Amino acid sequence: LAGEFSWDDVEAETQGGVRWTNGTYSGVGHHDKDSDTFTLTRPLSENPPEGMVLPEPEDVAFPQLCDDPFRGGDPRFTDPDLTRQPALQSRLQNLDGYVGSYVSDGVSMFNVLVTGDPEVAHAELREVWRGGLCVEQRQDAPEVDLLAAQQALTTIHEELGVLSSGPDGMTGRLDIQILVADESTVQRIHKTVSPWLTPEQVQITSSFQPLSR
Structure with a gap:
Protein backbone atom coordinates (compact mmCIF):
# COMPACT_ATOMS: atom_id res chain seq x y z
CA LEU A 1 0.00 0.00 0.00
CA ALA A 2 1.44 3.33 -1.07
CA GLY A 3 0.23 6.92 -1.00
CA GLU A 4 -1.12 8.94 1.88
CA PHE A 5 -1.84 6.32 4.52
CA SER A 6 -1.36 6.24 8.26
CA TRP A 7 -2.35 3.60 10.77
CA ASP A 8 -3.68 6.50 12.83
CA ASP A 9 -6.47 6.82 10.25
CA VAL A 10 -7.94 3.40 11.06
CA GLU A 11 -8.87 1.42 14.15
CA ALA A 12 -5.89 -0.90 14.41
CA GLU A 13 -4.61 -3.58 16.76
CA THR A 14 -1.05 -4.74 17.30
CA GLN A 15 0.27 -8.01 18.65
CA GLY A 16 3.60 -9.78 18.24
CA GLY A 17 4.89 -7.06 15.95
CA VAL A 18 1.92 -7.46 13.59
CA ARG A 19 -0.57 -4.64 13.04
CA TRP A 20 -4.02 -5.08 11.51
CA THR A 21 -7.54 -3.71 11.45
CA ASN A 22 -10.82 -5.55 11.85
CA GLY A 23 -12.69 -2.71 10.23
CA THR A 24 -13.77 -2.42 6.61
CA TYR A 25 -12.46 0.48 4.56
CA SER A 26 -12.71 1.53 0.93
CA GLY A 27 -9.60 2.62 -0.91
CA VAL A 28 -9.46 4.36 -4.29
CA GLY A 29 -6.27 4.28 -6.30
CA HIS A 30 -4.22 2.41 -8.88
CA HIS A 31 -2.91 -1.14 -8.70
CA ASP A 32 0.42 -2.01 -10.30
CA LYS A 33 0.50 -5.74 -10.97
CA ASP A 34 4.25 -5.92 -11.60
CA SER A 35 5.21 -4.40 -8.25
CA ASP A 36 2.06 -5.67 -6.49
CA THR A 37 1.48 -2.17 -5.14
CA PHE A 38 -1.77 -0.30 -4.61
CA THR A 39 -1.28 3.48 -4.57
CA LEU A 40 -4.02 5.50 -2.93
CA THR A 41 -5.31 8.58 -4.72
CA ARG A 42 -7.83 9.38 -1.98
CA PRO A 43 -7.83 8.84 1.78
CA LEU A 44 -9.32 5.60 3.05
CA SER A 45 -13.00 5.83 3.93
CA GLU A 46 -15.47 3.73 5.90
CA ASN A 47 -18.01 4.40 3.15
CA PRO A 48 -17.82 3.19 -0.46
CA PRO A 49 -16.91 5.90 -2.97
CA GLU A 50 -19.49 7.47 -5.23
CA GLY A 51 -19.87 5.43 -8.39
CA MET A 52 -19.07 2.10 -6.75
CA VAL A 53 -21.84 -0.47 -7.03
CA LEU A 54 -21.73 -2.93 -4.15
CA PRO A 55 -22.84 -6.50 -4.94
CA GLU A 56 -26.16 -7.56 -3.51
CA PRO A 57 -25.76 -10.20 -0.78
CA GLU A 58 -27.07 -13.60 -1.78
CA ASP A 59 -29.95 -15.05 0.18
CA VAL A 60 -28.71 -18.39 1.47
CA ALA A 61 -31.49 -20.86 2.18
CA PHE A 62 -31.22 -24.36 3.60
CA PRO A 63 -34.47 -26.02 2.53
CA GLN A 64 -35.55 -29.50 3.50
CA LEU A 65 -35.41 -31.43 0.23
CA CYS A 66 -38.10 -34.05 0.88
CA ASP A 67 -41.46 -34.49 2.58
CA ASP A 68 -40.64 -37.80 4.28
CA PRO A 69 -37.18 -37.38 5.86
CA PHE A 70 -37.64 -40.40 8.16
CA ARG A 71 -38.40 -42.84 5.33
CA GLY A 72 -36.50 -45.99 6.23
CA GLY A 73 -35.41 -44.40 9.49
CA ASP A 74 -36.88 -43.62 12.90
CA PRO A 75 -38.61 -40.32 13.80
CA ARG A 76 -37.69 -40.98 17.45
CA PHE A 77 -34.00 -41.18 16.61
CA THR A 78 -31.75 -38.80 18.54
CA ASP A 79 -28.03 -38.18 18.57
CA PRO A 80 -27.53 -35.73 21.46
CA ASP A 81 -23.81 -36.45 21.82
CA LEU A 82 -23.20 -36.38 18.04
CA THR A 83 -21.68 -39.85 18.26
CA ARG A 84 -23.39 -41.09 15.09
CA GLN A 85 -22.54 -38.17 12.84
CA PRO A 86 -18.86 -39.09 12.27
CA ALA A 87 -19.96 -42.37 10.67
CA LEU A 88 -22.44 -40.47 8.51
CA GLN A 89 -19.82 -37.94 7.43
CA SER A 90 -17.42 -40.73 6.54
CA ARG A 91 -20.06 -42.45 4.42
CA LEU A 92 -20.95 -39.17 2.71
CA GLN A 93 -17.37 -38.66 1.56
CA ASN A 94 -17.42 -42.07 -0.11
CA LEU A 95 -20.75 -41.69 -1.91
CA ASP A 96 -20.59 -41.97 -5.68
CA GLY A 97 -21.06 -38.47 -7.11
CA TYR A 98 -21.27 -36.72 -3.74
CA VAL A 99 -21.81 -32.97 -4.23
CA GLY A 100 -22.43 -31.71 -0.70
CA SER A 101 -24.75 -31.76 2.29
CA TYR A 102 -26.26 -29.51 4.93
CA VAL A 103 -28.70 -29.62 7.84
CA SER A 104 -31.97 -27.78 7.28
CA ASP A 105 -32.93 -27.59 10.96
CA GLY A 106 -29.50 -26.48 12.14
CA VAL A 107 -28.97 -29.74 14.03
CA SER A 108 -29.54 -33.14 12.45
CA MET A 109 -31.94 -33.00 9.46
CA PHE A 110 -29.45 -33.96 6.76
CA ASN A 111 -29.99 -33.03 3.13
CA VAL A 112 -27.60 -34.64 0.68
CA LEU A 113 -26.88 -33.77 -2.95
CA VAL A 114 -25.48 -36.36 -5.37
CA THR A 115 -25.02 -36.73 -9.10
CA GLY A 116 -25.72 -40.47 -8.99
CA ASP A 117 -28.83 -42.45 -8.14
CA PRO A 118 -30.41 -40.80 -5.06
CA GLU A 119 -32.13 -44.03 -3.99
CA VAL A 120 -28.83 -45.90 -3.94
CA ALA A 121 -27.24 -43.11 -1.92
CA HIS A 122 -30.22 -43.03 0.46
CA ALA A 123 -29.95 -46.76 1.11
CA GLU A 124 -26.20 -46.52 1.79
CA LEU A 125 -26.65 -43.67 4.25
CA ARG A 126 -29.49 -45.44 6.06
CA GLU A 127 -26.98 -48.11 7.06
CA VAL A 128 -25.36 -45.60 9.44
CA TRP A 129 -27.99 -42.89 10.00
CA ARG A 130 -31.57 -43.41 11.24
CA GLY A 131 -32.40 -39.74 11.65
CA GLY A 132 -33.78 -37.15 9.24
CA LEU A 133 -32.43 -37.70 5.73
CA CYS A 134 -33.25 -36.34 2.29
CA VAL A 135 -31.24 -37.16 -0.83
CA GLU A 136 -31.63 -35.28 -4.11
CA GLN A 137 -29.97 -35.72 -7.48
CA ARG A 138 -28.26 -32.68 -9.00
CA GLN A 139 -26.29 -32.11 -12.18
CA ASP A 140 -23.63 -30.16 -10.29
CA ALA A 141 -19.91 -30.76 -10.01
CA PRO A 142 -19.15 -33.47 -7.43
Missing part, protein backbone atom coordinates in the same frame (compact mmCIF):
# COMPACT_ATOMS: atom_id res chain seq x y z
CA GLU A 143 -16.99 -32.55 -4.47
CA VAL A 144 -14.08 -34.68 -5.71
CA ASP A 145 -13.87 -32.55 -8.87
CA LEU A 146 -14.15 -29.31 -6.91
CA LEU A 147 -11.30 -30.35 -4.63
CA ALA A 148 -9.15 -31.47 -7.57
CA ALA A 149 -9.67 -28.11 -9.28
CA GLN A 150 -8.86 -26.27 -6.06
CA GLN A 151 -5.66 -28.29 -5.67
CA ALA A 152 -4.62 -27.46 -9.23
CA LEU A 153 -4.97 -23.75 -8.44
CA THR A 154 -2.65 -23.99 -5.43
CA THR A 155 0.36 -24.48 -7.72
CA ILE A 156 -0.14 -21.05 -9.32
CA HIS A 157 -2.20 -19.17 -6.72
CA GLU A 158 0.49 -16.58 -5.99
CA GLU A 159 1.06 -15.94 -9.68
CA LEU A 160 -2.67 -15.39 -10.27
CA GLY A 161 -3.29 -13.43 -7.08
CA VAL A 162 -5.68 -16.01 -5.65
CA LEU A 163 -6.57 -14.98 -2.10
CA SER A 164 -8.86 -17.89 -1.25
CA SER A 165 -10.79 -20.72 -2.85
CA GLY A 166 -13.18 -23.39 -1.69
CA PRO A 167 -15.96 -25.70 -2.84
CA ASP A 168 -19.58 -24.72 -2.29
CA GLY A 169 -21.48 -27.92 -1.63
CA MET A 170 -24.83 -26.14 -1.92
CA THR A 171 -24.26 -25.16 -5.54
CA GLY A 172 -21.57 -27.54 -6.76
CA ARG A 173 -19.43 -24.52 -7.53
CA LEU A 174 -15.84 -23.52 -6.78
CA ASP A 175 -15.71 -20.06 -5.19
CA ILE A 176 -12.49 -18.17 -5.89
CA GLN A 177 -11.48 -14.75 -4.60
CA ILE A 178 -8.65 -13.04 -6.44
CA LEU A 179 -6.93 -9.70 -6.22
CA VAL A 180 -7.76 -8.46 -9.73
CA ALA A 181 -10.15 -10.25 -12.08
CA ASP A 182 -8.66 -9.05 -15.35
CA GLU A 183 -9.44 -10.99 -18.52
CA SER A 184 -6.12 -12.84 -18.75
CA THR A 185 -6.29 -13.99 -15.11
CA VAL A 186 -9.87 -15.21 -15.46
CA GLN A 187 -8.99 -17.12 -18.63
CA ARG A 188 -5.98 -18.69 -16.90
CA ILE A 189 -8.16 -19.84 -14.00
CA HIS A 190 -10.73 -21.41 -16.32
CA LYS A 191 -7.98 -23.16 -18.28
CA THR A 192 -6.40 -24.51 -15.09
CA VAL A 193 -9.63 -26.01 -13.74
CA SER A 194 -11.06 -27.08 -17.12
CA PRO A 195 -10.23 -30.80 -16.65
CA TRP A 196 -12.81 -30.84 -13.86
CA LEU A 197 -15.08 -27.79 -14.07
CA THR A 198 -16.92 -25.74 -16.66
CA PRO A 199 -16.83 -21.91 -16.47
CA GLU A 200 -20.39 -22.01 -15.11
CA GLN A 201 -19.15 -24.08 -12.16
CA VAL A 202 -16.63 -21.43 -11.12
CA GLN A 203 -17.51 -18.24 -9.25
CA ILE A 204 -14.73 -15.63 -9.36
CA THR A 205 -14.81 -12.56 -7.11
CA SER A 206 -12.33 -9.71 -7.43
CA SER A 207 -11.12 -7.75 -4.40
CA PHE A 208 -10.34 -4.74 -6.60
CA GLN A 209 -13.27 -3.32 -8.55
CA PRO A 210 -13.13 -0.75 -11.36
CA LEU A 211 -14.63 2.55 -10.25
CA SER A 212 -17.16 4.15 -12.58
CA ARG A 213 -16.61 7.83 -13.13
